[in-house]
Amino acid sequence: MTVTAPAGGAARPARGVNERVVGTRAVTRLFRRPEIGAALGALAVFLLFAFDPTSRSLWLSQAGLAGWLSQAWQFGIMAVPVGLLMIAGEFDLSTGVMTGATAIFMALLANGLHWNIWACILAALVFAILVGLVNGLLVIKTKLHSFIVTLATYFILRGVSVGLVEALNANSTVVNVLGHPGGVASARAVFGGTLGSNPPYPVAVVWWVGVTILGTWVLTRTTFGNWIFAAGGDANAARNLGVPVDRTKILLFVGTAICAWLVGTIEFTQGLSAVSEQGVGYELYYIVAAVVGGCLLTGGYGSAIGAAIGAAIIGMALQGVIYAGWPSQWGFAFLGGLLLLGVLVNVLVYRRAQRARR
């Protein structure tokens, strides 16, 4: 023992240096990134429909691209804030219903009070911020799990949006804006319009890219982003270091609600109509996108780009199944498989990132 110890001690530094050099190689770094699983998954799904003989030609055309982007943007705009919230250790189940509730809010104002569309959009933004604040404050003040709190707001919003709309709208849950309110053309150009003509791409895709860039920048390049990681990684440690954990989480709930407002605005201005319960159930897609994108369910780890790629996977899967002529219900089974596979890959990546150096 005492004889071998010095030899071992002498040998160790040399081996340690080698290990460190290997440990920082570019490839190793790449495979340590949280979004690597999602990127590989997106590639696999893309190739799947590119090789499928039925979907192949449409899939590789511009129309095919526009097709799945038209599906993916709504998941993408929401997956990013839902992912950030998840990294901070919280859930929001009221996101899906919020996209519909904000849309119907605007439609009711435009139809009943004949407001200018921009005024309706701003009023809905205030409404969304309030809902986000309520979600955040309830989670922080009651110390209940956000899963429960936002499940409650989900049901409340769902019930109110159906009940209120039916009461105000002659027992119909569809609100079509009649007449000619001001600001339609400009609002549609900014939110609900299209770019190009053959094929037309929704403007919403630009919003999706913008939200993704903003989310990534905030998460990785700002103080607030550092606090997001800390709030989800270890809230007590973060508090001890003076990080305003509560404020961070509340702001993230508000941000999520604002993104839901953005989706609602885009959908409302596309057709100048809204339906109660629009977006209900989509909250799970957002969570799937964030998780497939490498966001850890328990918080503290993840990526905004990853969540956006996760949304792209969902868009591709849902649209690709149609192009390939599979029965549409198979799309769900396909998504479920992807979720499992994505999470498994992420666990591997995560373990690799956390692997002890010794």
Add this chain to the structure above:
Amino acid sequence: MSGSQLAGDERTPLLEVRNVSKYFGSVVALSDVSLQVYAGEVTCVLGDNGAGKSTLIKVLSGVFPPDAGELLVEGRPTHFSGPRAAQSHGIATVFQDLATIPLMSVWRNFFLGREPSTGIGPVRWLKLPYAREVMRVQLHEMGIDIIDPDQAVGTLSGGERQALAIARAVYFGASVLILDEPTSALGVRQSGIVLKYVVQARDLERGVILITHNPHHAYPVGDRFVLLKRGRVMGSFTKNEVGIEDLTQMMAGGEELAQLSHELQRMGAEQPALREVAETLAQEAGTGP
């Protein structure tokens, strides 16, 4: 027994606790506790489990206010409204398990809560290259070489994590460092590394409060020793007033140790390993064979 000659010290302590008490309902967590920490010195707070060490740390770091007594920062009575207030008075606490966030990278941890940022108007962003470089230099000065600032803290050893927390506190200008059981979860070698950093912080003219239950870790680095038992100060000494044997004996209670030694000896009549432990205990209790 209590170090009254300390009162003759001409210098003003960086941080002083005077006759502090803290109650939780009918439970007396701290009763009439006093201690001082001076610049360039290590004050060790020694006590077994339940002695009130954790409560004392929380009072010192502003987590909750004392029910009686006062805190003096550089001679001025001060009230901390929260951990952040204590920090702004230059008091940094390195909690045992709460010092770092394992999933976050080393540089993110280093600057957590005090991120260096720049920007235009309200739009601000992190100074990434600066943050990485400062962290690398600071940790290098503490004797840790981080090759990759983006590696997760969870991949560092326990000693390195404590060192990161200490380096962080020193860098951000803490004049008083409170270390909560920094060696308790560590092996011998790692404990040694942490104690080295304690000495380095002391040599940088910081005041260090080292909370531990291990007199063998406290004695080599400490200048003052405060023994806590059941929320009370059992004794308060400077290094030249007390030896390690006395400290150990007082900490465990000499009689209790002797008793334990006897019991072990009986049980270990046929087990040499147990007998060895018993003999060590007996020596520490001052009743060695």
